[in-house]
Amino acid sequence: MEPLTAVIRDSKDADSKFAHLPRVPEAPIFAVMSAYKNDPSPVKLNLGMGVYRTEEGKPFLLPVVREAELLLVNDLEAAKDYIPTTGIAEFNKLSAELIFGADSHAIIKNRVVTVQCLSGTGSLSIGAEFLARHYKQHVVYISQPSYENHPNFFIRAGIAVNTYRYYDPETHGLDFQGLLEDLNSAPQGSIVLLQACGHNPTGVDPTLQQWEVIRQLMxxxxxxxxxxSAYQGLVSGNLEEDAQSVRLFVADGGECFIAQSYSKTMGLYAERVGALSIVCKTEEVACRVESQLKDVISPTYFTPPVYGASIVTAILRNREMYSQWNSELKAMIERLINMRKHLFDALCDKGTPGDWSHIVSQVGMYTFSGLSEEQVAFMTKEYHIYLSPDGRINMAGLSAKTVPHLVDAIHAAVARNI
Ligand SMILES: Cc1ncc(COP(=O)(O)O)c(C=O)c1O
Structure with missing residues (x-):
């Protein structure tokens, strides 16, 4: 006879108002991370999730962030009251200046609305919801490929998602012609999602000249x-240079949305710090847009959290801490560039078939390796190396010590010709 507990559980399941729900599969990157955690191998290597790690493979707490935290802990005046729906005003002002430049005409003319949001994700989500409510054209174009969560912000808001060509697998570079053709045939007024720099997952960015052609066409x-903008400073090591694409679009006086994240650039992943800016044509429109943004944010989370944004504000407002942050970013990107060179040289030395020069020509945190899903699965099974199924390697997960292991795995995967 079946045990009573099992019968009760089954009948309760059948009675549930949610029994019809199918299970949503885990996002591929989270599935990779769970598999990594559960792997007991001492040689396992985590090159999946886009998190910056040290040479020792440890999460990196930026020293300047630690300093800012100490300032905050010792600030006896700090209160835990509610803050405005739009967040900390000084954080918003400094975030806008960081991406647009303090001398930006749009800022000087009060044409920019900036609201503190829950990191890049929250900024994209609030922006998509705002567009769904208030913008005439419910179509967005996203690069092919792009950050895996990008379509979801717009789908949830009821905006149709299309793609534009971006990556050329032959050259491992930009399919510039394809990009222009696809944007040219997009319906008038369509929304186009662009990554400001350090394109995820490809590590391929347009040159400034190409950005100018894209701008004119758009x-x-x-x-x-x-x-x-999730990687400002983590491409060239220079915050100004990595903002050039955005500044080109803002300088022409046209309208523009920007989602900023401090997850990678200050290592504040868990604190959820970011901002959404909307550049408008006039100050009057900007005021009305801000009121409508409050109307989107208020029923979502009422007001944003203070702690992470206070860390960022402390760093951005203080000249010395700001320049310390710049130096730390430079050191981070130098390590990434070294890893690229190291991996490329080691593959060449081993004589691994193929052209691997894209490892050094791609930029930022990621290498889009060109390895197939089957090759990635082989490397995971046989070498305990975990990366996104699309072959994206988080270069910040690699170290001089682990390069040889990765090279052995790539060599074996390529040799099998799968
Ligand atoms: C391009 C891009 N945008 C946005 C995000 C979202 O990150 P967060 O919500 O932590 O800012 C990521 C994370 O990997 C990303 O790569």
Whole structure:
């Protein structure tokens, strides 16, 4: 006879108002991370999730962030009251200046609305919801490929998602012609999601000249730019240089959305710090847009959290801490560039078949290796190396010590010709 507990559980399941729900599969990157955690191998290597790690493979707490935290802990005046729905005003001002430049015409003319949001994700989500409510064209174009969560913000908001060509697997570089053709045939007024720098997952960015051509095309077709800036400073090591694409679009006086994240650039992943800026044509429109943003945010989480944004504000407002942050970013990117060179040299030395020069020509945190899903699965099974199924390698997960292991795995995967 079946035990009573099992019968009770089954009948309760059948009675549930949610029994019809199918299970949503885990996002591929989280599935990779769970598999990594459960792997007991001492040689396992985590090159999946986009998190910056040290040479020792440890999460990196930026010294300047630690300093800012100490300042906050010792600030006896700090209160835990509610803050405005739009967040900390000084954080918003400094975030806008960081991405647009303090001398930006749009800032000087009060045409920019900036609201503190829950990191890049929250900024993209609030931006998508705002567009769904208030923008005439419910179509967004996203690069192919792109950050895996990008389509979800827009799908949830009821905006149709299309793609534009971006990556050329032959050259491992930009498919510039394809990109222009696809944007040119997008319906007038479509939203276009662009990554400001350090494109995830490809590590391929347009040159400044190419950005200018993209800008001209987009403005001529009245396409609405929505920038995602998650890696400012982690490409060139220079915060100004990595903001050039955005600044080019803002300088022409046109409208523009920008989602900023401090997860990678200050290592504040868990604190959820970011900002959404909307550049408007006039100050009057900007005021109305801000009121509507409050209307989106208020029923979502009422007001954003203070702690992480206070860390960022402390760093951005203080000249010395700001320049210390710049130096730390430079050291981070130098380590990434070294890892690229190291991996490339080691593959060449081993004589692994193929052209691996894209490892050094791609930029930022990621290498889009060109390894197939089957090759990645083989490397995981046989070498305990975990990366995204699309072959994206988080270069910040690699160290001089682990390069040989990765090279052995790539060599074996390529040799099997799968
Ligand atoms: C391009 C891009 N945008 C946004 C995000 C979201 O990150 P967060 O919500 O931590 O800012 C990521 C994370 O990997 C990303 O790569």
């Amino acid at each position: 403005r001529s077709k009245e396409l609405l730019p929505f920038f995602d």
